[in-house]
Amino acid sequence: MLPQRVIEELENKSKEYGTRRVLVQLPEGLKPKAKAISDELNSLGFEPIISADPCFGACDLRFLDNAITLHVGHSRMLNLEPVVYWEYRYDIDPSTAVEERISGINEERVGLATTVQHIGFVGKVKEMLEKHGKEVFIGKGVRTTYPGQVLGCDAGAALSIKDKVDSFVYIGSGVFHPLMVAYQTGKKVYAIDPFSMEMQVLTGDKLLKERSLRISKAMNAKSFGVVLSTKPGQYFPEIAEKLVKMAKKQGFDSTQIILDLITPDNLDYLGFDAYVITACPRIVIDDWKNYKRPVLLPDEFYDLLDM
Ligand code: SF4
Incomplete structure (x- = not known):
């Protein structure tokens, strides 16, 4: 099961760091493979x-x-060591599903985006789209490794080419990643699932409306907890410090709060009127309705201070 490249990297790091101990971190969808991976190791x-802790992304490295x-x-995503990455790429060729759905893609100039699991097929899908007369653009994100790769927090690969495409x-399953592309670029996204061959057409309209709603709900707050996560790729102390300073300057009561896993149970009873979450933006975008108090992203808080 373990790819040869991963075994070789583990052997190399093992020699370099003088240890045979391997901490295995898996996202929730791959946790059922834990026993088989440990048997092989x-x-x-x-x-x-x-x-066995939840692992949401490469931001969430454990040592x-x-x-x-x-x-x-x-x-x-992060230059921390010793880490071996097993990207867990899929073998299925998504160009078949995209070709099946191409008649539903109306625009000529399109950008291509996907997750690391399908990244090996980006060139093939591009060629196929071009064969059907499309002009195809592929951008590069900030926190990502490959051109065309997007994360739930980084649609930079799409943002960097948004003015060139319609x-x-x-390519991928679910709406978690393509919704971020639609939200951040303001463009329509054709999300094609290589497994089911289904296509969903997504826009960021609903998320934009929810953004305004969040800001309006926080308008009467007098105190703001500015929340940091200790997860290495979600820890942005300079942003948190700046937010607290700005809030205080405008007469608000504000303090930094730090924790690992940000959940409603951990925040709701700390006594602040509202919270600004500097960690994973999806905590706010996807889960804000689960919190008893308003929660905001840093840029939403800036907008609120400007009002
Ligand atoms: S910050 Fe959030 S969206 Fe970004 S990689 Fe981590 S868990 Fe995923």
Whole structure:
């Protein structure tokens, strides 16, 4: 099951760091593979330790003393070591599904976006779209490794080409990533699932309306908790410090709050009127309705201070 490249990298890091201990981090969808992965690592002479904590992305790296982290399902985002990334790419060729749905894609100039799992097929899908007369653009994000790759927090690969295209074609399952592309670019996204061959047409309208609603709900707040996460790729202390300073300057009561996993249970009872979350933006975008108090993204808080 483990690709040869991953085994070789583990062996190299093992020699470099003088340890056979491997901390295995898996996203929720791959957790059922934990036992099989640990069996294979054992058979290769490693000492696996499975991290059963939730793992939401490459922002959420965990380390143990004297152990190499095997981070599964994401590509490198942070320059922290010792880590081996197993990107867990899919073999299925998505160009078949895109070709099946091409008659529903109305625009000629399209941008291409996907997750790391399908990134190996970006060139093939581009060629196929061009064969059907489309002009195809592929951009590059800030926190991502590959051209065309997007994350739930980084649609930069799409944003960087948004002025050249009229819509986006997204390859992958679900709406988590393509909704971010639609929201951040303001363009229509054709989300094509290579497994089901289904296509959904998405816009960011609903998320934009919710953004305004969040700001209006926080308008009467007098105190703001500015929330930091200790997850290494979600820890932005300079932003938090700046937000607290700005809030205080405008007469609000404001304090930084720090924790690992940001949930309604952890925030709702701290006594602030509203919260600004500097960590993963999807906590606000996807879960804001679950919080008893208004929660805002930093840019939403800036907008509110400007009103
Ligand atoms: S910050 Fe959020 S969206 Fe970005 S990689 Fe981490 S969990 Fe995913």
